[in-house]
Structure formats: C-alpha cells, structure tokens
Amino acid sequence: MTEAYRSHPRDFVASLEKGLKVLLCFDRKHARLSLSEVARLTGYTPAAARRLLMTLEELDYLHSDGRRFWVAPRALLLARPYLTSRAAPQVAQPILDKLADRTRQSASLGVLLDNEVLIIARSTGRRTLSTGLGIGSRLPVFCSALGRAMLSRLSAEEALDHLAAAPMDPWTPKTVDNLASAVESVERCRRQGWGECDEELELGVRSIAIPISNASDRTIAALSLSVRAERMTMDAFRLTHLSAIEEARDELIRSKATFD
Known part of the structure; x- marks a missing residue:
C-alpha cells in the first residue's frame, strides 16, 4: 500500500489491482495456469480468481482451453x-x-x-x-x-x-x-x-x-x-x-x- 493510497483510499480501485495481479502471475515458470493455481499464486479465493480470469479472457488478454489459461498477444499492449x-x-x-x-x-x-x-x-x-x-x-x-x-x-x-x-x-x-x-x-x-x-x-x-x-x-x-x-x-x-x-x-x- 503506497502513501498516496493511504491519503486517498477512495481513489484506489482494488478490482484493477486484482486484475493486474492475475496477469502478473504468468511467467516462464507459470506459462499456463489453472484456476486453482492462479488462486494459490494470488491469494484470492477460487471464486474471485475465476471472475478475474473470465474477465481477462473476455477482454482478450488471456486465452483458455477451458482448463488452463495463458497470456494472449493483446497483453503486449500494456508494455x-x-x-x-x-x-x-x-x-x-x-x-x-x-x-x-x-x-x-x-x-x-x-x-x-x-x-x-x-x-x-x-x-x-x-x-x-x-x-x-x-x-x-x-x-x-x-x-x-x-x-x-x-x-x-x-x-x-x-x-x-x-x-x-x-x-x-x-x-x-x-x-x-x-x-x-x-x-x-x-x-x-x-x-x-x-x-x-x-x-x-x-x-x-x-x-x-x-x-x-x-x-x-x-x-x-x-x-x-x-x-x-x-x-x-x-x-x-x-x-x-x-x-x-x-x-x-x-x-x-x-x-x-x-x-x-
């Protein structure tokens, strides 16, 4: 938590933070992740992880085969x-x-x-x-x-x-x-x-x-x-x-x- 957040908590969008944290789970060691693996890596509940994963898939930042998720090319736009x-x-x-x-x-x-x-x-x-x-x-x-x-x-x-x-x-x-x-x-x-x-x-x-x-x-x-x-x-x-x-x-x- 940053000092800016402590000063202006109403301006902090927690759902955005959570979505970005899900994206950052993926790396060389975790190229394809299941829902339970994302929940473990983020510390979120499976229900919360599922909503975030489905949202990112709908926005085309993640792809999925129904069991595992991986980062889609659109994520390059963030860099x-x-x-x-x-x-x-x-x-x-x-x-x-x-x-x-x-x-x-x-x-x-x-x-x-x-x-x-x-x-x-x-x-x-x-x-x-x-x-x-x-x-x-x-x-x-x-x-x-x-x-x-x-x-x-x-x-x-x-x-x-x-x-x-x-x-x-x-x-x-x-x-x-x-x-x-x-x-x-x-x-x-x-x-x-x-x-x-x-x-x-x-x-x-x-x-x-x-x-x-x-x-x-x-x-x-x-x-x-x-x-x-x-x-x-x-x-x-x-x-x-x-x-x-x-x-x-x-x-x-x-x-x-x-x-x-």
Whole structure:
C-alpha cells in the first residue's frame, strides 16, 4: 500500500489491482495456469480468481482451453506505452546492441521492482543464450547478478530487507538457498563493484552485472552480460569482458537516461 493510497483510499480501485495481479502471475515458470493455481499464486479465493480470469479472457488478454489459461498477444499492449513513451529503453538499446556485438554475448538492463529485477532492455549476441529472457522478464533479486548489483548500492539494512522478503526458491542445484549466503553475495558485490551469478539461475549460464548510478549517486539500474559456462570460466569471463561492461555502463551514465 503506497502513501498516496493511504491519503486517498477512495481513489484506489482494488478490482484493477486484482486484475493486474492475475496477469502478473504468468511467467516462464507459470506459462499456463489453472484456476486453482492462479488462486494459490494470488491469494484470492477460487471464486474471485475465476471472475478475474473470465474477465481477462473476455477482454482478450488471456486465452483458455477451458482448463488452463495463458497470456494472449493483446497483453503486449500494456508494455507498449512504456517502451514508446520513455526515452530510456530507446537510448539503452543501441548501447546494449553494441556491447552484445562487441562481446558476442547477451546483454541485459534491469531495474529493481519490489523484490525482483525487471528487464527493460536486452540484446543477444551471435552466441545466443537459450534462457528465454526478454524485455519484461523478472529475475529473483537474491540470486541474480543484476539483483546483487542493485542491492549492493543500497544500505546494508535496505538490502537485507529486500532479501528477507524475497522467496528463496532454488532455480538450480547451485542456487544460494539461505539468507546469510545471499547477504554475503551482495556484500562481495559491494566490495568489488560488480555482482556475479555462476549457474544459479540456469545451469550452463554465467553472468556479471554492474550498477548504474545517476548524477545524484542514486542507483537507477544495473547492466549485465551473460555467457555459456562451457565457453569460459568465471575468471576468464571477468578478464575478457568486465572492461567492456564497464564501458557500456559509463556510456549509459553519460546518456543521462532515467529508468524510473
């Protein structure tokens, strides 16, 4: 609940919030959901979940086979206003394209959203990864390189609050699975200036991310590069590509793009 809502509760449309929450249930791990699964993920009653699902299907934001629901192409219209009206994604895209082309790897730009990282720009190099990430993808803040980079520029107390609130579900057998280890990963990033993820999100994928700050030294985003693990060790990854990531970061800072 935001401060604006506390001040003007009559202006808050709870049904709109609920409908959007249903749409946001769908992701890579939950591509097709039943009514009971949506109710569990949202915390709504089955009756409420059913009404919301049926409404979204009628509006053509969801499709269904009578048992499961999935997101329809019309849902892309919800992202279009941000992508077309804000300069940041348009400014960032050529910079990410240049980084991906130079390194022949995949580059992503993310922002902190609640207790997740939201990808707002992405470019894949010629050695394309199979992670299925794209603009609008969400990553866990506790075990992603982007998340660690963003949290490393917060105070230790703020970072701990984000980590404590994030569900630490394992993504791979190598995923950090406890709060103490997650805190240490963020502190390591704070000390060295970049965050790492070594096969914690997807087996066979390594990532490095660095935070991006504005003129007021407020961290506004993070930039990452990902490689296939069989192509290079993490040490070789740092040695080969960290300087290119830093140069792209500096170019984004000079662009004075805002990502809020």
